Amino acid sequence: MRKFNISNAERRDAEVAFEAKSTKTKTCYRTTEGLETHSEKRLRSTMETEAASLEARYSDSLAEALVAEDPEIDLEKVGLKLEGLKKVYLTDEGKVAYGVTLNEHVFNPDGTEKEIRPESSTTGNIAVDGMPVRWTGKMMPKADAMRRFVFKKSYQLRHVNGLTFDFLQAMAKKLADAKAMMLVGAGAKGIGPLVMHTGGTPYRAFLEGRVQGDSYALILRLTNLELKSL
């Protein structure tokens, strides 16, 4: 399991583990003849057989060419198994472009452009030494939280020794008694979204606690979508 650095309401922090619960069932496919199958990448078309290339090549006689010569199919290459592909960018002339600048064009829900900004990527922030994921103090009744946010992913926080058992169980009990979820945050001020791994999606996160006898479940619930009317 991976490391998760978390502090409690008293700002005592500890390194614990978190567990991703798999929800996917393994499905395999066979042909009607009983043969096993697998997925792989195959070539569908080439630069030369793309619509724009064919239009440039044949102009007004494209329709006749499609009927007579099948130029849209490269019989030598189509269906080739593809592995280890690298992404490149091409110029208007179809040549590989060098010194490419990547910008994010951000659009409003109505389709208007909001801003252009340099491409950025996220970095994981859940296991940073000296910067634990913090309780924000913002508690929300469980019944309200589940009706305001779409929890897309959930992880179970797990103790790694006796001390962290007491630490996490106390958190779970506090939340279970309050029938509430606690908003937790990352970053220097402990109020930013959580990023579970480098390049990952930033999520707002809540902790939910359950206690059953001497056992506990402390669940980290992640959301990046509010339940709003469209």
Next chain:
Amino acid sequence: MAKEFTFILGGVPFSAAPVKLERKKLYGWSDLVATDRDGHICTAAYISPEDSLLIPAGAAKMTTVDERGLIVKKSDLIAFDADGKELEIFPSSFDSPIDLSKTATEEEFLDHEWASVYQIQNPELAGIVGNTIYTFPFSYSGGTNLQDGFLMNCPAGLFLFAGTPVDFSPVNLNEEAVIDETEEDVLEDIDELDFSMI
């Protein structure tokens, strides 16, 4: 006309067309645009490392092939689970009424990861559902993928949730976990509780 689900509650049918809840519709979206040194927009493509073949974006397609390497059509495939048992084919929830006879607790609802959420605009149905959470088998397009569906009123309206269950069994003192993977140390800027920017 948009396709509609039919819900049966107390023997009465209620119809509504689902509207998928998406980040794009609420907060907008971003596109990555590449420009060359002269500022001209570039198009994305792939290059094959073996023969330097340039491949247009979208021309490298995931395909199902059999043991002989022959491409197999989806309609010629039979799905099996990990134990080798043939999977049942379920009809789409559009094709048969959704029976709202089973209720769920908040905990049962919470222990799911949601694949899709739809807004259901039918005020009459919303009024009858009230504070009850209903659950039912759900499949948007039919096939072997059957999800758990839930219908629940929220402050923003009536929503249908489709997802898969997750088990969060409580753990005791003896069930210690072992950390075996760590991420690099990083810093992050702080922002407000703003869903549009995450």
